[in-house]
Amino acid sequence: MKKQDRYNGRSKRGYEKNTKEYFVDGNVVRKLEAQEVYELEQPQEDYELELERRKRREKALRRRERVHNMDLFSLITLTIAIIVTASVLVRYLKVQSQVTAITKEIASIESEIILLKEENRIATESITSNINLDYIYKKATKKLGMVHPNKEQVVTYESTKDDSVKQYGDIPEGTDQSIIDKIFDN
DSSP states (O other): OOOTTTTTTSOGGGEEEEOOOOOEETTEEOSSSOOOEEEEOOOHHHHHHHHHHHHHHHHHHHHHHHHHSOOHHHHHHHHHHHHHHHHHHHHHHHHHHHHHHHHHHHHHHHHHHHHHHHHHHHHHHHHHHHOOHHHHHHIIIIISOOOOOOTTTOOOOOOOSOSOOOOOSOOOOOOSSOHHHHHHHO
């Protein structure tokens, strides 16, 4: 009953059948039927393999002991490397949080600028819609004596520079009323 040709002279799983007269019936042992008991056979090849495995385990154990028994220089070097790495990581996280905070601040300022531009546009539209240009023209020409300039009095030019103005002196303080206030008051 042994399958020896497939397992090179050994029975399945390296066990050899031993037919002692033990019997098992559920959880009770009786002497009714012969139950086959397997004992481990250990040929010479298995013994050599086991010796080789033991040598490898002992070698690995010695290597582990060498790793665990680091010298002082290696321990200090490893500690310094860990500290440097941790400090670089902390600095990186701080910079990353600063970048995030600045990005959020920029976004809030940009949204505030958009709101202010919209308020400015609305205020400009309300100012221009309330001005009656015909009334201003009549008041300026009839009551204040203003006239349109002649063609000789108008000089046009094209600027090649930016739209900036240089101020060489202080602007004198004027009256509290603007010219538009003066027009509408009379």
